[in-house]
Amino acid sequence: MSAEIELRRARVRYGPLEALHGVDLAAGYPGITVLLGRNGSGRTTALRALAGSLRPAEGQVLWRGRDVTRMRAHERAAEGMRFVPDRQAVFGALTVRENLELARAASDFGPAFDAYPELRPLLTRRAATLSGGEQRMLALAAALLSRPRVLLLDEPTQGMSPEVTTRTYDLLGTLDATVITAEQRLPPPLRTPGPRPVLVHELRRGAVVSSGEATERTGPGPQS
Incomplete structure (x- = not known):
């Protein structure tokens, strides 16, 4: 599974507040990548930087090896990127x-x-x-x-029943697309081995603290 989209040394700021501190992360094609973290960890900011709705103050967004850091959100959408925010x-x-x-x-x-x-x-x-x-x-x-070629999702199953939630993640796992989903806890359907590995980047206070496959994790939520 090759890298489809990446953040490289990305720093994102809201005014004087830096929300991402030189973050490196990548997502493969096809497959699911989870950005895991509590509120304030930087997972939603990372999604928005990938989508183009926020521009890093430093660092790059690479899409299939091409620097798209200055490409606007609607231009990324025209090339096959879709962002579904949480609200x-x-x-x-x-x-x-x-x-x-x-x-x-x-x-x-x-x-x-x-x-x-x-x-x-x-x-x-x-x-x-x-x-x-x-x-x-x-x-x-x-x-x-x-x-979409790249589908960015911020807590996609909020408010769904357990049955619909499971159906949703099963469907996402079969898409011919790069799926990146921001979650507070690792969804149960993604914890078990499937046809494609699920990659997890755990964020804490604006930095990636661990990366690995979902099956390697010992618990559903961010580690202390």
Whole structure:
């Protein structure tokens, strides 16, 4: 599994506060990489730097070996990158159908309904009226319809039932894509050996403190 996208010596600041301190991390293609850490660890900042919504003050973002540090988020999206944030990941004023149509102009929503059949009876509902778990399903379904090469997810299964959560991670593990997901705890479906190794980078206070395969970890959460 070759490296698809990387942060190299990345330093990201919010005003005078440095949130990432020279971070190095890489994610392979295809497969799942988990950015693991508590709130304030830097995992969401790392995702945003990869997505292009934050620009590192120092260091690089490399995508397939190319320096894309100065490439804007919409330009990365046009080349096959999709970012699903933890909040405001859907257009609340639009219906479920309209949200899906933004991802794929044609009305072939088959992949979305295959992943989340729960969305089919909700097509005419405004996204803002959905439950938190339903909104996460819609955001992920729209991302799948866009057929991304790189899929960046910030706590993708918030509010989902255990059954839908397991289904989601099983699906992500089969995608022909680089999937990077930020998590507070290692999701149970990713702890067991699968057809592809799951890489985990644990972050703490803006630095990577350990990296390795998920099956090597002794517990579900960030280590003390």
